[in-house]
Amino acid sequence: MQMPEPRADILTGRARIVERLRAALPPGAVIDDAIELKVYECDGLAAYRCPPMCAVLPGSTAEVSAVMRICNEEGVPVVPRGSGTSLSGGALPTADSVLLGVARLNGVLEVDYDNRFIRVEAGRTNLSVTGAVEQDGFFYAPDPSSQLACAIAGNIAMNSGGAHCLKYGVTTNNLLGVTMVMADGEVVEIGGAHLDAGGLDLLGLVCGSEGQLGVVTEATLRILAKPEGARPVLVGFDSSEVAGQCVSDIIKAGIVPVAIEFMDRLTIRAAEAHVAAGYPDCEALLIIEVEGSAGEIDDQLGRIIAIAKAHDPVEIRESGSAAESERIWKGRKTAFGAMGQINDYMCLDGTIPVSELPFVLRRIGELGAEYGLDVGNVFHAGDGNMHPLILYDANKPGDLEKAEALGADILRLCVEVGGCLTGEHGVGVEKREIMTAQYGADDLEIQMQVKDVFDPQWILNPAKVFPLEVSAGRRS
């Protein structure tokens, strides 16, 4: 992974910059010790590492504003970081940057059940947003696998999804407003606890902008009343094609389950070995979950099972208890960890039209064979958001590079069949250079001009999203 050369003038001015930051923030909020900085040298894409010049942990929007004002004056790049769980290197520092962690901004500012929203500081973890309202029967819908750790700030940056987004939408569908610190330190409010306002939809623009436009410090989020119950059914098939057709037919029937998860044989076996979830040993497994009252669940699952039966499954198992539901989900939820038991892996995030599932799965198998690498498939089938897991050996010279090349081929395949490079993990540094597979030079130029408006000096989250060569003239 090529990264831009650090700016020497910033590195030589390091002592002055650290001193200015120290003067502006409370004791302990500025970290410049090399050992302590190791915590921040990578995120969830741990193959790439680079410690920042220093890290700051502000405790309020005003402190974030002070940091941005100083960095803007000094022309210092700033890398915003939520909990550092990004799988695309969205929070990977550069050597000349200030790492701005929002983890201390984790409070609940307002809960309003009548209008179904919660306002939180953006460093709050995803799951603890639900934690703040579940005693009153509410929840926050987007549920990335990392929801125990990941921050709302990062969810907004990446427009994160999760298994249950088939029904409830991704972050942009559940975000009502933000408080954002602009590149020059100005604090702005965008959106609020109401429908889309007039004027240009800057909230939609900010969501998914990967820290390129500002630092989000507070968020107003839609909360939903928790459904009375939920129940999964597990369906095994001896063919990926048939499993894909079953998904299509459920969607076509107008049923919207909260989740349709897909696992292939490699990941089924890994999950079985890891947690003994009781999965059948078959080519493809679907976990389909519906939510609602008992009557609604019976009605929807009845129709889903009728459709599944018409596809000659090797097994259908409707959960009969909370314990059984948990066991069915356990294999899926720990699938990434289970694959990690086998080898190092790289998790991709391409999205494709659902009807292309059988073709894409077959091509992924062929591409993997060409590279001599195994690829497991476990993903959100209902909306075509794939997560191919490429297994490789980090200690074997050249294996990472092979996995990277295979990953790029798979993502190009996703674009070729009418899909896109990323469903929910973002571009980050990982997919930066293959953005050209999705966008022409004019498209990227327009996107960069929009960034120019918000961040004229290009100090926000450097070396992400835009190919280095394409953005070279703009980066300071």
Next chain:
Amino acid sequence: MQMPEPRADILTGRARIVERLRAALPPGAVIDDAIELKVYECDGLAAYRCPPMCAVLPGSTAEVSAVMRICNEEGVPVVPRGSGTSLSGGALPTADSVLLGVARLNGVLEVDYDNRFIRVEAGRTNLSVTGAVEQDGFFYAPDPSSQLACAIAGNIAMNSGGAHCLKYGVTTNNLLGVTMVMADGEVVEIGGAHLDAGGLDLLGLVCGSEGQLGVVTEATLRILAKPEGARPVLVGFDSSEVAGQCVSDIIKAGIVPVAIEFMDRLTIRAAEAHVAAGYPDCEALLIIEVEGSAGEIDDQLGRIIAIAKAHDPVEIRESGSAAESERIWKGRKTAFGAMGQINDYMCLDGTIPVSELPFVLRRIGELGAEYGLDVGNVFHAGDGNMHPLILYDANKPGDLEKAEALGADILRLCVEVGGCLTGEHGVGVEKREIMTAQYGADDLEIQMQVKDVFDPQWILNPAKVFPLEVSAGRRS
């Protein structure tokens, strides 16, 4: 309604511009006859009228591109128009502009049931999108009242909603991609038949941008499988407060009806006089509709009726037949027309937090009394999207101005309680000058800088969205 002075140099160059447009387009596609131009002098906000310099009716994306290239070279403003149903003057011409109507662009380009999308030319009417897929059991969800006439192009410009958007979302939630002609004639593709792609979300930015960023000529839209059935229940209350509380309680219970519509006594009586819908004569009426299989409908309506009964309603009437459902909806769907039988009216479009409904309804009554004008309320209660209808007499000198002033006061009230100026009708010319109630100077400046990126000459849809004084330096 103040409008900018037409540019004299464009008006004197009119003959040359018309000639260039004629040379680029097929016979009959350029209209400059004063009588024929009267068709285009206003849209659904008929209080304001101004014929354009000329009108063009291109029949393809390439022809739209040719028009934009010429207008860009000549520095001529272009007013894009779908079907001209805008209630905010979104397609109101200026005297020096070319009116660009997309009505001839009405074809279906692709239907894909497996991936649940349809690709249409953007001049196609909303209802005929559903018309193209309903024989196969699908529909397009956003349903503005004007759906028989309004074009997808206008729906995208205004991010249109409708009665059923509580469950299915507004246009931005159902739009997957667009083909757009830029101000300089370049043709770009944004989005596609997949989840949100990487990079900045320009599709979200374009949706709701009121023709400020480009001319959308094709759209890829999400289609949904038609539910097995739908059934409304009508609930009458003798208090708006209690009706509002009932709405809150339904939402809080985690039930998502497809629609919760609210009518006050004035509109109930007007609807009764107009179509004899059989409504009770009471203070507030809710029409709550659910969709799904028979089992799901019974389950959801049962829970809704239990909640409604706890609020001491004066009447609860669950529809027992298709004919009865139609009659219940007829009064609501013709309510605007019914109000038009009483007097001229101005339809507002403010959005508020649902919990503020009782307070806002009371204040609207008080404000109406202060101005000596009646205000009817009929709106989408589930998402707080209000449509106060101000009755006035267009033939009575000063009455329109009084209605405008009352309308501005009501919209300011919406912003004050945490809402916004527009839910689904857009800013247009109507709300242009009160944008300052919602946005500070810096906010508007950022929005205008984003427009600068797409439309450096500011030729697209002049004198809309941004207050004239605020945008004065930018308009040519």
